[in-house]
Amino acid sequence: MITFTLNGRKVETDAPPSARLLDVIRDEYLLIGTKEGCGEGECGACSIFVNNLLQNSCLIPIGSIEGAEIVTIEGIMESDQFKILDESYSEAGGVQCGYCIPGMVMASAALLAQNPHPSEAEIREGISGNLCRCTGYNMIVDAINLAAKKGDGLWQKK
Amino acid sequence: MAEKIIAYRFDQVDQTLSQLNKEDCTIIAGGTDVMVLYKSRRGVPPKITKPIVFIDHLNELKQVYKKGKDLHIGACCTYSDLLNDPLIPTPLKNAIKTIAAPAIRNRGTLGGNICNASPAGDTLPLLYVYNAKLVLRSVSGVRIVAISDFIQGVRRVDRKSNEILAEIILPSELEEGAYAVFEKVGNRNADAIAKVGFAGYIRTNGEVIKDIRFAFGAVGPTMVRSVDIEKKLIGKTIPLAGADIAQVLSAFDKIIKPIDDQRSTARYRKTVALNLLRYFLSRKQYQHN
Known part of the structure; x- marks a missing residue:
């Protein structure tokens, strides 16, 4: 039995230890905001936080996260930071098909928490592990820039 | 029903080593290579046939410290740990910055990059020119080998089944000039x-x-x-x-x-x-x- 915290709630799973965290959160806890793109850590659609660090849930064996705090896109949706990101992505036109967006928003939130005023190069580096096949990235970069401005002072807050 | 997958996650390195001495296991640190290597289809756990030993939570394997002229780097330090550590030499940090992307750097480990022994392992060329030495631990003690002797071929390393790579030793500072x-x-x-x-x-x-x-x-x-x-x-x-x-x-x-x-x-x-x-x-x- 593996015990961990999922979006603030203590949970237990009897999934096999090599099962991917991605499959467990989607299939067992029905948190389907986290997407599978490549399944190899190259696209970032499955990005989540493990102990506040951005990671790819497709590469994480469930057995390794005993006691860890896992936060998915659903876990940040009530936060003020998410509201700012939500608004900024809409305003900048950063969402087209939307498949990459949960991962992209997690990467954006991770970046801004670490660096509330990123340069364009730092934004591009921050989302460098997230592929988007629709937007060409420019609108996403704009969205993050906008979120940094709109949410000034908000990002460093835990 | 598939065969049961056995995994161990001990609190101490010593317990880990005794288990490895009893049976041949697949060691997982960050897992960023292993999970791709054994990937199955969606919803199906990766097919890892040997028992799994998780080591990435072991603090003993995440220390970075100077000892005389040597810099000891715990094998389970993630790339992000190393980027944030003031003791890590700048050329190694620059190499690490070229690896993958933030999410993988938060998970992948230096020891994993070495033991995976990919021909394209990003940290390896630099570790070779640093004449890096590797500290391997087992129940019988410690063995130190040069990285160029440890890596023997594509995904082939001189690690005995009861050993783990515990530390990487580099010169703590480059000599004058x-x-x-x-x-x-x-x-x-x-x-x-x-x-x-x-x-x-x-x-x-x-x-x-x-x-x-x-x-x-x-x-x-x-x-x-x-x-x-x-x-x-x-x-x-x-x-x-x-x-x-x-x-x-x-x-x-x-x-x-x-x-x-x-x-x-x-x-x-x-x-x-x-x-x-x-x-x-x-x-x-x-x-x-």
């Missing part, structure tokens, strides 16, 4: 597996070369390094004469034997590898770092 650099050529900046990797190291006294080393990645089954070729440059002065550079290039031309694969062609890889070496050798000065 020394300079090291890492270059990576890939399809894009993030998440690219190298087409060619190159690391160079040089130590000069005034204009005289006291020590010089090069290693190439992704152009052979393991890193390509030749101490014999390096020795020929010791005692020469910089800037190096055209004839000396040509001689070194032609010597490496014979021992660099890349392959064609989905990432690049043998011809491209060899041309770029030799160009990186030519560029390194043609410099008029080397800024100590």
Whole structure:
């Protein structure tokens, strides 16, 4: 039995230890905001936080996260930071098909928490592990820039 | 029903080592390579046939400390840990910045990059020119091996089934007059597996070369390094004469034997590898770092 915290709630799973965290959160806890793109850590659609660090849930064996705090896109949706990101992505036109967006928003939130005023190069580096096949990235970069401005002072807050 | 997958996650390194002494296991640190290697279809756990031993939570394997002239780096430090650690040398940080993307750097470990022994392992060329030593621990004690002896082939390392890679030892500071650099050529900046990797190291006294080393990645089954070729440059002065550079290039031309694969062609890889070496050798000065 593996015990961990999922979006603030203590949970237990009897999934096999090599099962991917991605499959467990989607299939067992029905948190389907986290997407599978490549399944190899190259696209970032499955990005989540493990102990506040951005990671790819497709590469994480469930057995390794005993006691860890896992936060998915659903876990940040009530936060003020998410509201700012939500608004900024809409305003900048950063969402087209939307498949990459949960991962992209997690990467954006991770970046801004670490660096509330990123340069364009730092934004591009921050989302460098997230592929988007629709937007060409420019609108996403704009969205993050906008979120940094709109949410000034908000990002460093835990 | 599939066969039950057994996994261990001990609180101590010693317990981990006793288990490894009892049975052959698959060791998982970050898992960023293992999980891809054994990947199944969606919803199906990766098919890892041996029992699994998780080690990435073991604090004992995440320490970075100086001991005399050596820098000891815990094998389970993630790339992000190393980027944030003031003791890690700048050339190694620069190499780490070329690896994958933030999410993977938060998970992948230096020890994992070594034990995975990919021909394109990003940290490997630099670790070779640093003459990195590896600390392997087992129930019988500690064994220290040079990285160039440890890595024996594609995904083949000299790790006995009861051992774990515990630490990587580098010089804590480059000697006076020394300079090291890492270059990576890939399809894009993030998440690219190298087409060619190159690391160079040089130590000069005034204009005289006291020590010089090069290693190439992704152009052979393991890193390509030749101490014999390096020795020929010791005692020469910089800037190096055209004839000396040509001689070194032609010597490496014979021992660099890349392959064609989905990432690049043998011809491209060899041309770029030799160009990186030519560029390194043609410099008029080397800024100590």
